[in-house]
Amino acid sequence: MIIESENDVTPAVLKAMEKAPDARIREIQEAFVKHIHAFAKEVRLTEREWEYGIGMLNGIGKKTTDTHNEGILFSDTIGLSTLVCLMNNGANGSTETAAALLGPFWRMHSPETKSGDSIIRSPTPGPALFASLKVVDASGKPVANAEVDVWHASTTGMYENQDENQADHNLRGKFFTDAEGRFSFRTVLPAGYPIPTDGPAGEMVLFQKREPWRPAHLHFLIHKPGFKTLVTQIFVDGAKYIDCDVVFGVTKALIGDYRKHESGTAPAPDVKAPWYTLDYTFHVEPGESGLPTPPIK
Numbered sequence: 001m002i003i004e005s006e007n008d009v010t011p012a013v014l015k016a017m018e019k020a021p022d023a024r025i026r027e028i029q030e031a032f033v034k035h036i037h038a039f040a041k042e043v044r045l046t047e048r049e050w051e052y053g054i055g056m057l058n059g060i061g062k063k064t065t066d067t068h069n070e071g072i073l074f075s076d077t078i079g080l081s082t083l084v085c086l087m088n089n090g091a092n093g094s095t096e097t098a099a100a101l102l103g104p105f106w107r108m109h110s111p112e113t114k115s116g117d118s119i120i121r122s123p124t125p126g127p128a129l130f131a132s133l134k135v136v137d138a139s140g141k142p143v144a145n146a147e148v149d150v151w152h153a154s155t156t157g158m159y160e161n162q163d164e165n166q167a168d169h170n171l172r173g174k175f176f177t178d179a180e181g182r183f184s185f186r187t188v189l190p191a192g193y194p195i196p197t198d199g200p201a202g203e204m205v206l207f208q209k210r211e212p213w214r215p216a217h218l219h220f221l222i223h224k225p226g227f228k229t230l231v232t233q234i235f236v237d238g239a240k241y242i243d244c245d246v247v248f249g250v251t252k253a254l255i256g257d258y259r260k261h262e263s264g265t266a267p268a269p270d271v272k273a274p275w276y277t278l279d280y281t282f283h284v285e286p287g288e289s290g291l292p293t294p295p296i297k
């Protein structure tokens with residue numbers, strides 16, 4: 001097709017794509033072209049602005065390595081990850097869900113850890129936290145033998161893979177639920193932390209005068225054949241930035257009761273007050289139990 005004006009471009013591209021054999025991929029690609037063309041027209045995108053946008057895309061690619069996923073970070077900071085999560089969980093967005101975005105820091109093959117053990121693998125400052133979790137199905141029945149990955153940042157605000165002062169897999173562990181659907185572990189109370197701001201995602205956040213911070217949270221990935229894999233985060237109630245999470249991950253269902261204990265007998269002899277406990281029950285839904293592609297190695 002010979003293009004005569006700007007109005008010919010969108011139909012020409014859609015026509016050129018129409019023989020793509022996979023109907024679902026064709027639907028996605030057509031909608032993408034329609035929306036991105038409509039966006040360019042709506043803002044009357046200039047050539048310099050288009051160059052800037054392409055530079056940003058290239059920057060996301062260049063910044064991404066085996067240990068850093070700028071693409072996920074960008075999707076997170078524009079709310080796309082949370083949107084996709086909420087559309088695909090809680091009976092496809094029709095009910096409240098305990099799911100939340102994966103984020104860029106899940107690693108596969110966390111060290112298997114016995115229920116009750118610690119995930120502190122190198123000296124890590126912060127008050128002790130004893131977490132007791134339970135996994136149940138939609139009818140409230142315990143889900144036994146579910147595999148649960150746990151990960152969180154240290155109180156210095158970094159995940160172990162970002163920080164050479166932490167042992168490999170510090171604050172990460174893999175647990176299996178018992179016959180009552182329970183597992184527990186010891187760690188330190190998580191702290192809030194800023195997302196990396198040295199790439200296009202962080203630069204955009206700073207440009208928009210937003211706080212680059214995430215409120216304190218623990219991450220969980222719960223996996224058992226027959227159930228939809230539950231990826232989630234449990235936030236510390238009252239944490240700083242709880243109502244302005246830079247990646248829009250906080251929902252009411254995900255605010256945990258991290259209880260402070262100022263006196264009494266601590267759960268471990270080396271622990272002095274204050275220490276914290278967390279009790280939380282995860283509800284998993286029936287569905288596909290696939291694992292996400294790990295954002296980092």
Ligand code: BEZ
Nearest residue numbers: 073076103104105195247
């Ligand atoms: C995280 O919680 O690990 C995270 C999520 C989104 C962006 C950055 C970090």
Ligand code: FE
Nearest residue numbers: 103152153219
């Ligand atoms: Fe996190």
